[in-house]
Amino acid sequence: MTALQRVFGRNAAYILIAPAALWLAVFFLFPILSLLTTSLSDPAGNPVTGYTLTWRVQNYVEALADYWPYLGRSLLYAGIATFFCLILGYVLAYAIAFKAGRFKTIMLVLVIAPFFTSFLVRTLSWKLILADNGWIVETLQSLNLLAEDGRLLATPVAVVAGLTYNFLPFMILPLYTSLEKIDPKLNEAAADLYANPVQRFWRVIWPLSLPGVVGGTLLTFIPATGDYINAELLGSPNTQMVGNRIQALFTTVGDYPHAAALSVILMAMIVAMVLYYVRKAGTEDLL
Amino acid sequence: MSLAEDARRDLRLAGLTKRYPNGFVAVKSLDLVIPQGSFFALLGPSGCGKTTTLRMVAGLEGPTAGTIHIGDTDITHEKPFKRPVNTVFQNYALFPHLTIAENVEFGPKRRGVKDTASQVKEILELTELTEQAAKKPAQLSGGQQQRVALARALINRPEVLLLDEPLGALDLKLRRAMQIELKRIQEEVGLTFVHVTHDQEEAMTMADTVAVMNEGRIEQLGTPYDLYTNPHTTFVANFLGRSNLVKGTVVGREGTGADAVVKVDMHGTVVTIKASRVHTESSEGWIGIRPEKVLIQPAGTPLDAPGNFFSGAVVSEASYMGVSTEYHLRMPWGQELICFEQNTGRRGGLVAVGTQVDVSWRPEFAFLLDSSQDAGAGIEEE
Amino acid sequence: MSLAEDARRDLRLAGLTKRYPNGFVAVKSLDLVIPQGSFFALLGPSGCGKTTTLRMVAGLEGPTAGTIHIGDTDITHEKPFKRPVNTVFQNYALFPHLTIAENVEFGPKRRGVKDTASQVKEILELTELTEQAAKKPAQLSGGQQQRVALARALINRPEVLLLDEPLGALDLKLRRAMQIELKRIQEEVGLTFVHVTHDQEEAMTMADTVAVMNEGRIEQLGTPYDLYTNPHTTFVANFLGRSNLVKGTVVGREGTGADAVVKVDMHGTVVTIKASRVHTESSEGWIGIRPEKVLIQPAGTPLDAPGNFFSGAVVSEASYMGVSTEYHLRMPWGQELICFEQNTGRRGGLVAVGTQVDVSWRPEFAFLLDSSQDAGAGIEEE
Amino acid sequence: MTRVGRWIGRHLALALGLLVLLYMYIPNFIVALMSFNDASQSRNLYQFQSFTWDNWLNPCAPLGMCESLRVSISIGLLATIVSTIIGTLAAFALVRHRFEGRSTANLMVFLPMATPEIVMGSSLLALFVAAGLGGQLGFWTILVAHIMFCISFVVVTVRSRLSGLDSNLEKAAMDLYANEWQTFWRVTFPLVFPGILAAALLAFSLSFDDFIITNFNAGQTVTFPMFVWGAAQRGVPMQVNVIGTLMFIAALTFVILGEVASRRRARGKVSAR
Amino acid sequence: TRGGGGTAGCVTTDLSSTEARLAISNWPEYIDEDDGDYLSTLSQFQEQTGIQVSYTPDVNDNSEFFARVRNQLGACQPTGRDMFMLTDWMAARMIDAGWIQQLDKANVPNLDANLISSLQGVGWDPNRDYSAPWQSGFTGIAYNKSLVGEVRTMDELLTRSDLKGKVTMLTEMRDTMGLLMLSNGADPANFSDDDWGAALEKLSKARADGQIRAFTGNEYINDLAAGNIAACVAWSGDVAAAEDENLVFLPPDEGMMIWSDNMLIPVQGMHKANAEKWIDFYYDPKIAAQLAAYVWYVCPVEGAREEMESIDPSLVDNPLIFPTDEYLAQTNGFMSLDEAKASGYERDFADVTG
Numbered sequence A: 001m002t003a004l005q006r007v008f009g010r011n012a013a014y015i016l017i018a019p020a021a022l023w024l025a026v027f028f029l030f031p032i033l034s035l036l037t038t039s040l041s042d043p044a045g046n047p048v049t050g051y052t053l054t055w056r057v058q059n060y061v062e063a064l065a066d067y068w069p070y071l072g073r074s075l076l077y078a079g080i081a082t083f084f085c086l087i088l089g090y091v092l093a094y095a096i097a098f099k100a101g102r103f104k105t106i107m108l109v110l111v112i113a114p115f116f117t118s119f120l121v122r123t124l125s126w127k128l129i130l131a132d133n134g135w136i137v138e139t140l141q142s143l144n145l146l147a148e149d150g151r152l153l154a155t156p157v158a159v160v161a162g163l164t165y166n167f168l169p170f171m172i173l174p175l176y177t178s179l180e181k182i183d184p185k186l187n188e189a190a191a192d193l194y195a196n197p198v199q200r201f202w203r204v205i206w207p208l209s210l211p212g213v214v215g216g217t218l219l220t221f222i223p224a225t226g227d228y229i230n231a232e233l234l235g236s237p238n239t240q241m242v243g244n245r246i247q248a249l250f251t252t253v254g255d256y257p258h259a260a261a262l263s264v265i266l267m268a269m270i271v272a273m274v275l276y277y278v279r280k281a282g283t284e285d286l287l
Numbered sequence B, C: 001m002s003l004a005e006d007a008r009r010d011l012r013l014a015g016l017t018k019r020y021p022n023g024f025v026a027v028k029s030l031d032l033v034i035p036q037g038s039f040f041a042l043l044g045p046s047g048c049g050k051t052t053t054l055r056m057v058a059g060l061e062g063p064t065a066g067t068i069h070i071g072d073t074d075i076t077h078e079k080p081f082k083r084p085v086n087t088v089f090q091n092y093a094l095f096p097h098l099t100i101a102e103n104v105e106f107g108p109k110r111r112g113v114k115d116t117a118s119q120v121k122e123i124l125e126l127t128e129l130t131e132q133a134a135k136k137p138a139q140l141s142g143g144q145q146q147r148v149a150l151a152r153a154l155i156n157r158p159e160v161l162l163l164d165e166p167l168g169a170l171d172l173k174l175r176r177a178m179q180i181e182l183k184r185i186q187e188e189v190g191l192t193f194v195h196v197t198h199d200q201e202e203a204m205t206m207a208d209t210v211a212v213m214n215e216g217r218i219e220q221l222g223t224p225y226d227l228y229t230n231p232h233t234t235f236v237a238n239f240l241g242r243s244n245l246v247k248g249t250v251v252g253r254e255g256t257g258a259d260a261v262v263k264v265d266m267h268g269t270v271v272t273i274k275a276s277r278v279h280t281e282s283s284e285g286w287i288g289i290r291p292e293k294v295l296i297q298p299a300g301t302p303l304d305a306p307g308n309f310f311s312g313a314v315v316s317e318a319s320y321m322g323v324s325t326e327y328h329l330r331m332p333w334g335q336e337l338i339c340f341e342q343n344t345g346r347r348g349g350l351v352a353v354g355t356q357v358d359v360s361w362r363p364e365f366a367f368l369l370d371s372s373q374d375a376g377a378g379i380e381e382e
Numbered sequence D: 001m002t003r004v005g006r007w008i009g010r011h012l013a014l015a016l017g018l019l020v021l022l023y024m025y026i027p028n029f030i031v032a033l034m035s036f037n038d039a040s041q042s043r044n045l046y047q048f049q050s051f052t053w054d055n056w057l058n059p060c061a062p063l064g065m066c067e068s069l070r071v072s073i074s075i076g077l078l079a080t081i082v083s084t085i086i087g088t089l090a091a092f093a094l095v096r097h098r099f100e101g102r103s104t105a106n107l108m109v110f111l112p113m114a115t116p117e118i119v120m121g122s123s124l125l126a127l128f129v130a131a132g133l134g135g136q137l138g139f140w141t142i143l144v145a146h147i148m149f150c151i152s153f154v155v156v157t158v159r160s161r162l163s164g165l166d167s168n169l170e171k172a173a174m175d176l177y178a179n180e181w182q183t184f185w186r187v188t189f190p191l192v193f194p195g196i197l198a199a200a201l202l203a204f205s206l207s208f209d210d211f212i213i214t215n216f217n218a219g220q221t222v223t224f225p226m227f228v229w230g231a232a233q234r235g236v237p238m239q240v241n242v243i244g245t246l247m248f249i250a251a252l253t254f255v256i257l258g259e260v261a262s263r264r265r266a267r268g269k270v271s272a273r
Numbered sequence E: 001t002r003g004g005g006g007t008a009g010c011v012t013t014d015l016s017s018t019e020a021r022l023a024i025s026n027w028p029e030y031i032d033e034d035d036g037d038y039l040s041t042l043s044q045f046q047e048q049t050g051i052q053v054s055y056t057p058d059v060n061d062n063s064e065f066f067a068r069v070r071n072q073l074g075a076c077q078p079t080g081r082d083m084f085m086l087t088d089w090m091a092a093r094m095i096d097a098g099w100i101q102q103l104d105k106a107n108v109p110n111l112d113a114n115l116i117s118s119l120q121g122v123g124w125d126p127n128r129d130y131s132a133p134w135q136s137g138f139t140g141i142a143y144n145k146s147l148v149g150e151v152r153t154m155d156e157l158l159t160r161s162d163l164k165g166k167v168t169m170l171t172e173m174r175d176t177m178g179l180l181m182l183s184n185g186a187d188p189a190n191f192s193d194d195d196w197g198a199a200l201e202k203l204s205k206a207r208a209d210g211q212i213r214a215f216t217g218n219e220y221i222n223d224l225a226a227g228n229i230a231a232c233v234a235w236s237g238d239v240a241a242a243e244d245e246n247l248v249f250l251p252p253d254e255g256m257m258i259w260s261d262n263m264l265i266p267v268q269g270m271h272k273a274n275a276e277k278w279i280d281f282y283y284d285p286k287i288a289a290q291l292a293a294y295v296w297y298v299c300p301v302e303g304a305r306e307e308m309e310s311i312d313p314s315l316v317d318n319p320l321i322f323p324t325d326e327y328l329a330q331t332n333g334f335m336s337l338d339e340a341k342a343s344g345y346e347r348d349f350a351d352v353t354g
Ligand SMILES: Nc1ncnc2c1ncn2[C@@H]1O[C@H](COP(=O)(O)OP(=O)(O)OP(=O)(O)O)[C@@H](O)[C@H]1O
Pocket: B132, B138, B139, B140, B141, B142, B143, B144, B169, C020, C021, C022, C024, C025, C026, C044, C045, C046, C047, C048, C049, C050, C051, C052, C053, C090
């Protein structure tokens, strides 16, 4: 390849990525830079008069010291929810990709359609279903799966269930797209070579769907970690996630520097985990 | 059927039918017994249903009707991974995420074989893939990929091995070498091979039994020699090798039993054909003669051939083909006959186009086919 | 080069080299001129770099070094869609989301041809796919898919058509019919065809020029007849058809110019080989003789063959192959020679294994190769 | 194995998948049910009280609700279109090209997902105000924000489809005279389409359902989730359930019509031959 | 102007004379709506004045609303609104920051004439130069009588075993902490850090015991009606307007909190005169009564009670709308706090609630 061509080839990539890069640079990176400044400002200021940048790294230390349990809880809840999403999502994505025949598109839309009903309305419905004197709780109680005064709402179970439910489509769609392109002939070949359905799954389908698994887990885990609405609506004071703290620091407390510092910590942590995960999953290619 | 036969693990297809969802019937009520340990070749034109048949045997396609047995076991609805059957896929179907070695050891690993290393090494050597062991399928040439498909099935030594054009992408030399290997393995272990191929020479040299398939049905089944020398239909006559088919009128039938013969008038010459080689009841028929049985000699020079003799033919085309030359001869009655002549060098050059030649063949090699059949069956119209 | 030659649109590869990212060099500094309007065949063992070469010509793979010209135009770095080149892919590469008809009309549509219907109809008829027009590729048999690949490229009538085993999945009849079509189209429009095939007969009958490729290099290039009758290396001798290679010692060189000959001692018999058929300078060499040139006769009966004559050979193997029979002969010096004999019916059956036979061939068909070369080159070791 | 056993075996995956789908619809059944709820006795109680058609007869009765729905749908559609286009382009660049700054670009893509919404919403607002747009907050600033957070989701979704796609088909297209543009539209796009469709659906649902970021940058514009959120403070009007159900029905009708049309087109083509 | 917000020079020309428009942000469900023959007060206002009102119920929470507009207000940019309604302490904060325009008293004669005496002379705006109460309300205890017996005190709420895990409190720090200080015998209108500490201690113990299920915004009312919670800290109007006979609102024995949401005109509100017409309109007793009959909050307008006779006589004696003096005697306001103090308390409170 001549040098000229190389330059042109490279330009093609830049031209393709330019709109997204510009948009994100202006409307995301720029604001995030101001967030960084805030995170290093003196918390003695207030939202009315503003804050002065004093390069106060202490904010980070304090935020971490005060709120690390929330960070841990967020990662835990999001991790569990992602795991459940992966299982449920895989089942459905697999069914759509390989079993839905000509109803593929319809089923795909069916996956997303529930989310056209407002988030809050759905959550209200869940609360109705899981209510303390609703039939689910009462059934569980009569089966002794739940203590007599036990409940589902305002427990970690409810928060994780809420996260799982609300992020499910974010898992299903990437999974579906990469499952759908697997040649069914490969599954047949594996069957022909003595692989039972379980082996076929783990040896052929799963490795070939890894791009979707990685994509789906990212789309689920990342936003779930920063989420606070589920904990707010379905949880109790004991199930608050880091998002709730950031929210509180920003609005009611009005302590922007610590809120910003905590946000930056959260983001950094997620980025680090994602990089590690992607390395581990052997799909660096995707990043 | 005798007890001994029952105990054998023959592959038996009965009334096997496949209708695809779009309504097309690819295989039409196929009945076939493939004896255990035989090398069975399935021949037929493109799209006649060979792959579909194999896929049903492997369990990858559910039959619309009919049954599949191995010995006494009904495997019609058995799951593919529980069948003692392996397939070399026409389109390879290699696992793109696994290396060549991993592709090959896939089967043994699934059956719980612990130490596959030596087996893999051996089969990769056999298929000359040792150097490719660590590559991914996408990095291989077409022929190399095909050999991986072969190795991947072969390593399992299944009771029944289905080979769907396993050597099509290989050059002649390699193909011959692989043929010998296949044959050796098959005989050594007594496996049943069902082999789809477009290489007639391959089918001829390797198979115990050949079936010619056409439009979802078996047209004729027999040893390669039988099929070639005594085809029962114009389709088989034309599809397996080439044939000259000349119109003839039956003028009489004589003798009985093994001695029975039929006399046929062919453009003025009466030829005698053994009853076992006659496959028509009607009074008209196609007299078939293979091109390599047609002998020629420039008019006037002596022709060493006791038998039917025609003079007045003219060479209309001559093509050099390495081992032999193909001549087209325009006969006095206007038809063109084909003649192959080995380039032994005896003649010291080709017979030139336009030369008047005498033509002869030995009558015992002729066969008589039903005149209602299309003389062009099995030859693709241009 | 004359002006007239310059104006022609020959395809010229110079120093063409391809190194894959993993470091493997698949094509090694290839130099090749393929005259405009010729039917060029590229032969070679699996993995020797044929597909890679074609892909560079089509612009689908960037060469590591070297240039590609059509006439005076350097197309080395031209985009694929700007080259007057089309390809029939070895693995078909059919568009899975388009019907057969849409696949076929893809090229014309892209070039802005308005009414493609009649063209498509015609080419589908030619490739016998009319009935499949509305199907998707996944619903076709292997051979049908290959024909779509062929039709899809052919419809464009490009200046240069690259055919990568375009007929490998077709049965013999259909293959022959397609060969005739290909040849007709090529001659009619004067296109340049570069044809990769494993069917030697196909290469022989169709190509004006054949190149034999081995390990990324061209071994020999010439007309099919030249290559077959006068191979320059043991690789070509073995790869193209089959050869008997017998050790011989040069005992003298005589004459000059066209009359020059070389005398070689072969196990006690001195044979004379034309200098133009001698490809070694050393005093030892391989005397090559094609199996179909080897004539046999049961010992004692007269043998019609003026030339080299050996008695004391024994038939060690005989295989019936339809048109002809292959015999293996154990020679007095222990070597096995191969002999083909056409089944003309003249002999009234095969020569039985164990029969003592006399062997002869005409010396003008022998060739002499370098003894430093491997007599087994081009034959796959087992 | 019995016939029944075989049938179950063959359809097990589908059955399980449908179960998951059913699970996703549990709240929607409640929503559909509630759309017939007569809540006039107790507005706060989100429980079925008595049956009525009223909500369906006057879906727009709650003040401002239908206007907010219109706003949300317009923003959703626009944000989907724009983010799907530029996100898809970016996915192509990231999968198909090795260029300097690629890993930076990758980081940029998933940082927005890692940013808590509240942070993103408020810092974006600060940017708009700094740019002197404080008074113009509304439709366009919401749109800009939505496009911004949808991009990442589109990139990740399309990328998982694109990676490992057989590039030989694109090469075949180029060989058949299709330039880069035609190759994209005729071959790549149809092959990647399921991924793009999935991405678009995700983008729409993200945009349509977003509350936090929108809330910051909406000015006085009210989107549907904002309306519902506000209304929920004292009891959701039952018409919200009607809208929820209608949206779902509309989506379904849309695909089914599209499917029918494309099938009819396909059939028309065949018979035309 | 007051405060240090630095927006002193941030004056707008009033476009009211040329533009008959008015943009208002208010809490949800805080105004009556047209319904069949019933003509809402808002429609009457538009008809009478010819002013086109763009009314948006987008204030859900004081702090959150503050976060949404503080950038614009601080930068002297329009928020797109001519008026919004905020609770006392937030109103004070904004006025203090200099972000609120002074009312032209001449334009709001009804305000001075009809504002009930209990709402006059608040510390943060003694003359009501900057604010006009929209509605007032009480914070007290609510319980579901179909589930539990009467809950009379905060101590009962925080300790009774039949309420365990079935109690919610408000995230509004001033409401929850105010009631807690009252139950400790402290005065929320004038308390010390020790008082604060003791109340917080009480709260955090209750939380640790699992007595408290959640801290909520307005949505507690659903859970209360649904039976997920049995008793809670609640706002008066919400419980009354829920029209569920099982739901009871009552002042704790130790007293309850009172608050108002105030109409404010931000500095960059460009239709000040129109906004003042609005204030004056709603201080007409007849209009005020009509509004109160719908929202069930305390009506800040003198004379509305008399007008109520003709609208809905059953509401005339409802203390939640027209509290008597002795009813008002048990109410308390919350001490005003400076930025730093407020932020510190909010942080303490948030640490317990989250
Ligand atoms: N992407 C790749 N990376 C590394 N090596 C490759 C790659 N593609 C092909 N090769 C190697 O290059 C060599 C030449 O490949 P090529 O496909 O050109 O062979 P070919 O002559 O067409 O063979 P065949 O007749 O089997 O199709 C082979 O040895 C193959 O393993």
